[in-house]
Amino acid sequence: MTVPLAASIVDLLLGLKLGASDKAARDRWSLEGVTWKSEQDGAIEVGARQFEAIALRLASGALTLEIDRIAVRELVGQLRTDAGALHLSALEAAEAELSGVRLQGPLTVPPQLLAAWQALRSADEAVTPSTAADAWCLGPLDAADGTIRGEIADAHLLFDADVTVPIRQGHIDFNDATVEHVGPDSRMGVSRLGLYVDAPNGRSYLYQFASAPLAGVEFERRGALLSPWVSERGKLHLKTFAETMLRQSAGGQGHGLTEQARLLLGRTALSGEVQLSDGLFAVPGLHVRLEGRAEGRNAVVMRSDALGQGLTVEMAALSAGKALVDWRGAQLACDKITARLKLQLRVEGQQLRFVLEIENCKVVGARVDLRPHRDARNA
Structure with missing residues (x-):
């Protein structure tokens, strides 16, 4: 040939x-x-x-x-x-x-994801709890461990600061998060209004919730006898919280990042390492089950000189099984996949671009089906 x-x-x-x-x-x-x-x-x-x-x-x-x-x-x-x-x-x-x-x-939103969002946002579309649960599943966050660090440079709106957020067994406990800067340090937390920073000059919200209570959140608690002092800063269960936020965003709910937070993130250098747990990762059009945590696989490393300019994410040892993708009318599946991944997101003018690099990739039991088939959630 x-x-x-x-x-x-x-x-x-x-x-x-x-x-x-x-x-x-x-x-x-x-x-x-x-x-x-x-x-x-x-x-x-x-x-x-x-x-x-x-x-x-x-x-x-x-x-x-x-x-x-x-x-x-x-x-x-x-x-x-x-x-x-x-x-x-x-x-x-x-x-x-x-x-x-x-x-x-x-970087654009895949048509399958847009279609799913439109279906969720339609008032005429009946979405049962089980359907919503199947559409989004972030199992690898369930018992994730790691640390996220941020350096806010020349943050004239609030302060110059070094932020450290530990992740332990899939939870963020804001009692352990630190915001260090010149003068008295600030504290992060979560209230019924959203994620906040208590600085010497008062409380500022970074992210505002559409409504409370919110699944996956333990809100801050005050001291006894109507004390104004916060005794517990609150916690997030990452898997449940992130899934809930995705569904709310898909439904057009939520205030999202405040303008102050957007300006701060644009000048924030980020670094971090997160060891993902084994489990199902599912979004509309994609199902994949991560495996191999016991061998140290599926660890994620993130870094950025400034989030306003871009972000790099690397996985030195991706290991997953039972992957299923719906793409342009075709269904792609495999029994197992291992690889080294590097994803770069770059801001170029008003556009966000991506570069995905893959090395040492091995796929076992690959299948492509171009015949009419059911949605990946029901396959």
Whole structure:
């Protein structure tokens, strides 16, 4: 099979523009052990013992995907006739390895996520509690451990400060959070109005809630006998709190970040490490179960010189199983995936762009289904 023919097939199947990732190099393709046979139901099964490609570049609109190398073993596809033309209906592979993967482009909300949000916001759409629970699940936060640190430079609205927020077993206890600066230190906490900072010059809210009580929150408590002093600063259970906030945002509820908080975050340098726990991560269109905490996998490192300019997130050892993705009418799944990830978010003018780099990626039991199927939540 020649390269032009292979490129034409990919163009037809995926609707992508194909070329070499390096103009000085040529993309190379190879197929070994090709098989072809007809099934009793009229389908045609096409297989290959191994497929390998080097120096690929694929583009779809503003998105570009570059792959230094991809090797797929025990590849099997099904072709079916529809209106007199052959179409790929399913694809399976025992194993795939990828290196030098780089996906970049403008950061936009996926159509599936927008559709889910619109459904939740529609007054005519009946959303049961079980449906809402299935749409958002942040299981890896349930027993997460780590520390988030922020350095607010030249924060003339309040103060220059070093902020430290520990995360223990999936909880943030604001009694343990510190806000250090010149003069008496400030304290963070959570009240029924929102997340706040008590500074020497008074209380300022960073995030305001739409309503209280809010799931996943233990609000601050005052001292005895109507004391004005706060005895407990409050706690957040990250998994429950984050899921609730996502649903409220999807429903058009919530005041969100205050203008003062936005200005502060724009001048805040961030760093932190969080060890995620095993569990299901699910949003509309994506289900994946993280695993391997006992071996130190799925630890997240974050850093930013200024959040107003961008953020970098790295996972040295992603390990997940039973992944399922709905994308453009196709359903992609695998039994297990391991990789090293690096995600960069950059502010360029009025636009937010992303660069996702993947190394040492191994996928086991990969499947692509292009036939009509149920929503990923019910699969």
